[in-house]
Amino acid sequence: MKKRLFQILGxxxxxxxxxxxxxxxxxxxxxxxxxxxxGGSNIIKVAWYWSNLWKDCFIDSTAVVNCRDFAVLWSVTPYIQGVRGLLMTGLGLGFVGAILAFVGMECTYIGGTDKTNDKVLFSGAIFHIVGGISDISGYCLYINRIARTAFNPKLDPTSLRYDIGTPLFLGLVGSFLILVGAVFYLVTVFRILFPEPKVVYTNASKSYVTPRTRSRTLYTGYYRPSRQSQRSTLSSETKSSDLSNISQITDEKISDRDAFV
Incomplete structure (x- = not known):
């Protein structure tokens, strides 16, 4: 039940x-x-300049908006191209991760066995992590450009100094939520897919087997048995020797009695 709740929450x-x-x-x-x-006692004249990934705009106090769309891809500023590429990559990976997570969840009953569902869910979590990191990188690149311009002491005083807008904060929060959801996925399947190795000793060959994967059985080694196993083997040997001695004595007595008769 906890596993399903964690997966749904993620x-x-x-x-x-x-x-x-x-x-x-x-x-x-x-x-x-x-x-x-x-601009006087009762007149306020303010002009706003704002930009996004696709255009630059200007708004005056009369609410008239004038925008200039960015040109074709190869003529856009390189850092804008980088931000676009990182965000689109993150969105694509997040879409694939959401589909894999939906298929691999325990409550959807779409996948095959539990082990297969856990593997699919683990793959979806990895896609989410990579996509979230790509999104964060894109936002940080854009914020770095704004900060470098705003805090540059050599900048012309007449030049514009931009502030960070609302979409950047919203995007950073969204990227953080993507990473948190991926962590919830990993918590439910990590211990199942990657259990802790345990050493199992066998009495016949004195070899150990780690039950994590079957391929590990090809590399079994020979080790000295523990003291408890040595004591058990010694006790079993003494018991068998005592039984053999008793059987020999009884056989001799029976043979002597038969010879007397």
Whole structure:
């Protein structure tokens, strides 16, 4: 029951994070800057500049929006291309991970045996982890660009200094949720797929076998048995020798009696 609850919780959290990241791709105001202020006693003249992954825009105090869409892919700023590629890679991996996790969950009854479902769920968790790291890398690359411009002491005072927008915070939260969901998946299947190795001694060949995988049985070695096993073997040998001596004495007595008769 706990395993199912952890898997369902991981699926809900990771899927919610994936939706957060996908929504940020279409959101505006990735970076925001404003200029202006009071233009008299009762008149406020402010202009806002904002950008996202697809366009740069300008809004004046009359709420007129003017935007300039980015050109074709090979003419866009390189760091914008990098952010796009990282986020799209993360979204693709997250989509595949969500499908694998849904198939491998215990409550869906879609996969085969329990061992097969655990392997599929483990693969989905790995896809989520790689996708979440890719998403975080994309957001951090964009934030680094904003921070380098904002805190550059050599920047022209007339140049714009942008602030971090809401989609970046939402995307970082979504990436964190994806990683948390993957951790919930791993908690439910890691001990099953990778159990702790145990040494089993056999009396015949004095060899050990680790029950983790069958291939390990090809590399069995010969070791000195423990003291308890030595005592058990010694006791069994003494018992067998005593029984053989008793049988020999009884046979001699029976043979002497038969010779007397």
């Amino acid at each position: 699926f809900v959290i990771s899927t919610l994070g994936w939706l957060f990241v996908s929504c940020t791709m279409a959101m505006d105001y990735w970076r925001v800057s404003q200029i202006g202020g009071l």
